[in-house]
Amino acid sequence: MAFPKHSILQALSVLLLAWVLVRCQALVKPEEEEEEEPTKEVDVAIAVTKSEPIKCPPDCSCTAEGVIDCAGVDLTEFPADLSDKTRQLSLQNNKIEEITVEHISHLHQLETFNLQNNWLTTDGLEDEGFEMLEHLAYLYLANNKLTYAPKVLPPSLVSADFAANQLTRIYPYTFGHKPKLRSVYLHNNKLTDAGLPDNMFNASDNLEILTMSSNFLRVVPKNLPSTLYRLHLKNNKLEKIPAGAFDNLSNLRELYLQNNLLSNEGMNNETFSHLSSLECLDLSNNNLSIVPKGLPRNLVLLHMEKNSIQSIPGDALTSVRNLEYLLLHNNKLRSRSIHPAAFQGLKKLHTLHMYNNLLERVPRGLPRRAKTLMLLHNSISEIGRNDLALLYTLTELNLSYNKLTSSKMHREAFRKLRVLKTLDLSGNGLYTLPLGLPRSLQVLEVKNNQLNSIPDGALTGMEKLQKLILSDNQLKLNSIYQGAWMELSALTTLDLSGNQLSHIPSDLPESLEYLYLQSNRISSVPASAFEGTPNIKGIFLRSSRASAELMMGLPLSSESSFCAAPPGWMMETMMIPTITATKVVHR
Ligand SMILES: *[C@@H]1O[C@H](CO)[C@@H](O)[C@H](O)[C@H]1NC(C)=O
Ligand SMILES: *[C@@H]1O[C@H](CO)[C@@H](O)[C@H](O)[C@H]1NC(C)=O
Ligand SMILES: *[C@@H]1O[C@H](CO)[C@@H](O)[C@H](O)[C@H]1NC(C)=O
Ligand SMILES: *[C@@H]1O[C@H](CO)[C@@H](O)[C@H](O)[C@H]1NC(C)=O
Ligand SMILES: *[C@@H]1O[C@H](CO)[C@@H](O)[C@H](O)[C@H]1NC(C)=O
Numbered sequence: 001m002a003f004p005k006h007s008i009l010q011a012l013s014v015l016l017l018a019w020v021l022v023r024c025q026a027l028v029k030p031e032e033e034e035e036e037e038p039t040k041e042v043d044v045a046i047a048v049t050k051s052e053p054i055k056c057p058p059d060c061s062c063t064a065e066g067v068i069d070c071a072g073v074d075l076t077e078f079p080a081d082l083s084d085k086t087r088q089l090s091l092q093n094n095k096i097e098e099i100t101v102e103h104i105s106h107l108h109q110l111e112t113f114n115l116q117n118n119w120l121t122t123d124g125l126e127d128e129g130f131e132m133l134e135h136l137a138y139l140y141l142a143n144n145k146l147t148y149a150p151k152v153l154p155p156s157l158v159s160a161d162f163a164a165n166q167l168t169r170i171y172p173y174t175f176g177h178k179p180k181l182r183s184v185y186l187h188n189n190k191l192t193d194a195g196l197p198d199n200m201f202n203a204s205d206n207l208e209i210l211t212m213s214s215n216f217l218r219v220v221p222k223n224l225p226s227t228l229y230r231l232h233l234k235n236n237k238l239e240k241i242p243a244g245a246f247d248n249l250s251n252l253r254e255l256y257l258q259n260n261l262l263s264n265e266g267m268n269n270e271t272f273s274h275l276s277s278l279e280c281l282d283l284s285n286n287n288l289s290i291v292p293k294g295l296p297r298n299l300v301l302l303h304m305e306k307n308s309i310q311s312i313p314g315d316a317l318t319s320v321r322n323l324e325y326l327l328l329h330n331n332k333l334r335s336r337s338i339h340p341a342a343f344q345g346l347k348k349l350h351t352l353h354m355y356n357n358l359l360e361r362v363p364r365g366l367p368r369r370a371k372t373l374m375l376l377h378n379s380i381s382e383i384g385r386n387d388l389a390l391l392y393t394l395t396e397l398n399l400s401y402n403k404l405t406s407s408k409m410h411r412e413a414f415r416k417l418r419v420l421k422t423l424d425l426s427g428n429g430l431y432t433l434p435l436g437l438p439r440s441l442q443v444l445e446v447k448n449n450q451l452n453s454i455p456d457g458a459l460t461g462m463e464k465l466q467k468l469i470l471s472d473n474q475l476k477l478n479s480i481y482q483g484a485w486m487e488l489s490a491l492t493t494l495d496l497s498g499n500q501l502s503h504i505p506s507d508l509p510e511s512l513e514y515l516y517l518q519s520n521r522i523s524s525v526p527a528s529a530f531e532g533t534p535n536i537k538g539i540f541l542r543s544s545r546a547s548a549e550l551m552m553g554l555p556l557s558s559e560s561s562f563c564a565a566p567p568g569w570m571m572e573t574m575m576i577p578t579i580t581a582t583k584v585v586h587r
Contacts, residue, residue: 055083066109070094088112092140098124105132112138114358116161120144127151141165142185161185163211169195176202183209187232191215199223213256214234220245230254232281240266247274254280257301259521262286269294283307283547284327291316291328291342301325305353309334314339317346325351329374333357340365355398364389369393375402376424382408389416396420400445401427411436425449426469433458433470445469447495453479459488471516472498477505485509496520497540504529505522516540 011360051426056062057079060070068085070079075094082089084106084277090548095116104110111378112135120141128152130136137158143318146165152173153160158180167189175184179222180420181204190211200221201207207225211232218237226248238260246252252275262283274283283292288307295302299320309331317323333354342365344350352374359378366373368390380402387410390392395418404425414420414436422443425434430449437444439461451473458481459465485494486507495506495516502521512533530536 017038031362051457057080057082070333071114073366082107084108086110087135090114091118092116095119097121097128099126099128100130104129107133109135111135114138114140115144116140117143120146122146122148125150130154137157137180145565148191153178159183161238163187163387164188166190167195167341170197172197172199172202175200176204177206179206181207183207185211186210186215187191187211187213190219193217193219193221194220201225206550224249226250228252232256234258235259238262238266243268243270246272250274250276253277256280256282257286258282258284260286264288264290264292267292272296275326279322295320298322301327304331310334311337312339312342317342318344322348323344324348327353328357329353330356333359333363334361335361335363338365340361343367349478350393355475366391372396374398376427379403381405383410383413385410385412388413392416392418394420396422397425398422398427400424402428406430406432406434409434414438437462442490445468447471447473449473451475454481454484456481459484459523461490462487467493469493469495470499471495475499475501477501477503480505483507485512492535506527507580508533511535513537514540 015285037223042252054066057070058066059073060079062068066083066085066086067092068082068086070078071090072093075091078091078099086107087109089107092114094117096115097120099115099120113136114194121144121321125146130139130150131152131154132155132210135156136154138155139153139157139159140161142161142163142165143248144165146162146167147281148169149162149171151171153175155178156179159182160175163185164187167186168191170186170191175181176199176283181201182279184207192215201224202471205225206227206518208227208229210224210228210230212221213232214235215430216237217233218239219466220238222242222245224231228249229251230251231252231254234256235258235299238257239262241262246255248323255275255278263286269292271294272278272292273296275296276298278296278299280303281295281299282303284303284305284307286307286525288304291304291309291311291312293313293316295316296384297319300322302320302323302325305327309328310333312328317326318341326346326349328544332358346367347369350369352367352370352372354363355374356377358377359380361380361437367581370391371393373391373394373396375399377400380399381404383399383404388397397420405428409430411434414434417438417440419440420438421440422439423437424445424448426445428449429450430446433446433451433454433460435455437458441462444465444467445460447469448471451470454475459468468488468491476499484507485505486490486509488509491509491511492513493516494512494514497516498519500521501517502523504517504522504525506529508515508530510533513535514537515533524539525541530539
């Protein structure tokens with residue numbers, strides 16, 4: 001089965017992005033943008049009342065007293081003789097290699113100091129100078145070449161950004177003893193456990209955001225302040241979380257631990273249990289084999305994609321009553337190792353992703369309020385009468401690329417899915433379109449099966465169906481019951497490409513706008529073929545059969561072949577305003 005798994009996963013990521021960004025920041029943002037939010041310049045409105053002229057270094061702009069902007073002007077040296085009234089100094093995007101005590105020690109009023117994206121090394125930065133900046137609140141040093149953090153930063157500090165350096169060492173007074181400190185960005189460095197002081201935030205009791213992703217940590221740092229709200233530790237080498245590491249973080253709302261080496265042995269049933277404010281927990285891409293116990297009760301989103309999860313115990317999730325999103329795709333779950341009571345009581349859980357697992361059946365006891373159920377790419381080979389019977393609120397069910405056959409699909413299996421809008425059964429082994437599909441369906445995809453019949457009544461009553469995809473099957477006209485299409489009064493898209501049709505179907509509904517018939521055995525189109533479909537906008541007839549060049553007696557040149565679209569062509573370009581059957585081209 002040649003199937004583009006990657007594109008599926010990409011499509012899903014895009015979907016995920018939409019909602020995850022609302023809930024949990026930076027869960028699936030691209031690496032470059034990750035966690036990179038500190039550099040909002042604080043726009044302090046400064047009243048320009050003084051009449052004395054502003055001293056401004058060459059090439060820089062100084063719009064108000066105390067505000068000096070030298071960003072991106074190719075400076076190789078720190079500007080000389082800056083006014084000691086300077087409050088905001090922007091030197092970002094230059095090539096500055098050296099800053100001495102003399103350069104900065106007189107800037108007692110400096111509040112915002114932006115040095116990001118320069119060529120600063122630890123040797124070139126005389127960090128004693130920082131101690132004297134007694135009003136310094138915002139320090140931006142991201143994207144330099146520092147190997148050690150400054151030994152001492154002033155107690156006035158509010159936010160510090162050292163991302164994307166080569167830091168291996170932090171000192172006790174780098175971030176310790178800073179009562180106003182709220183955010184520290186250290187992602188993309190080379191920090192190891194040994195490079196951190198014992199109590200990195202000693203007496204810095206207001207820290208809310210800490211990012212240490214993409215370093216070389218093996219252990220979660222100890223003694224993190226209890227004010228912490230968001231903690232990023234992804235892309236490290238974390239193997240275990242020491243007992244009690246998160247015990248004091250009762251304000252933590254978002255915890256990112258993805259892309260580490262965490263296993264169930266590296267945590268216990270109380271590792272997360274004290275995180276009483278935690279809403280987003282990302283454990284994806286680790287080495288978990290079961291869903292951990294003791295998850296905090298206010299969790300809304302739990303992401304565990306790409307582990308080796310084989311089982312969900314009965315009591316792992318039941319306490320997480322606010323859970324809305326549960327992402328378990330790309331694991332090794334089998335139906336029988338999901339405890340039937342695992343989802344009990346999860347009344348808010350509406351999105352459950354279990355694609356790319358080893359499920360042989362629809363798991364028992366699925367959450368009753370589920371709206372979206374992604375079960376594609378498993379090994380589900382049968383659907384019993386009651387497998388779906390409790391999913392009253394389900395609107396989207398994706399069972400594509402499983403091992404379903406017609407004989408093992410109970411004809412009443414779908415009877416309770418009264419609000420189902422989207423059903424995907426593509427890529428299975430069905431040879432006949434199932435009977436008893438919900439009449440609420442708006443989208444039905446059954447491509448890539450072995451359908452050779454649409455039995456009488458299979459599409460009856462589907463008045464809401466807008467899109468029906470039956471491509472790549474073995475359908476012939478006489479295996480489709482008479483009047484099948486006619487009843488579909490809302491249908492706008494019908495894809496029958498890649499079948500064995502010998503003629504254009506005659507009983508198409510009036511609502512139809514797009515009809516795909518390429519790669520069939522159609523060799524002529526009667527003049528009356530589209531008389532009943534006044535709304536048609538695109539007809540796709542290109543065939544793989546090279547010989548079929550003729551059209552109803554009127555041989556047309558390829559220039560007029562506006563309906564024969566190459567695969568992937570945008571449909572909008574194929575408007576057929578006043579179609580007469582003679583213009584439909586078949587190549
Ligand atoms: C089923 O999921 C796959 C993978 O995300 C997607 O490409 C397909 O469009 C889905 N089916 C429907 C009908 O949405
Ligand atoms: C934290 O700071 C206090 C002083 O405020 C000091 O006595 C103590 O030793 C420090 N603790 C650690 C672990 O560094
Ligand atoms: C949690 O806080 C208590 C009291 O402040 C302290 O003794 C303990 O070491 C802290 N635990 C951790 C893991 O930071
Ligand atoms: C964790 O397990 C121990 C026994 O192994 C038990 O005593 C304790 O209550 C459990 N804690 C939680 C939060 O479930
Ligand atoms: C994953 O965890 C298992 C134990 O559960 C261990 O044997 C294995 O070495 C771990 N793999 C990695 C890459 O850490």
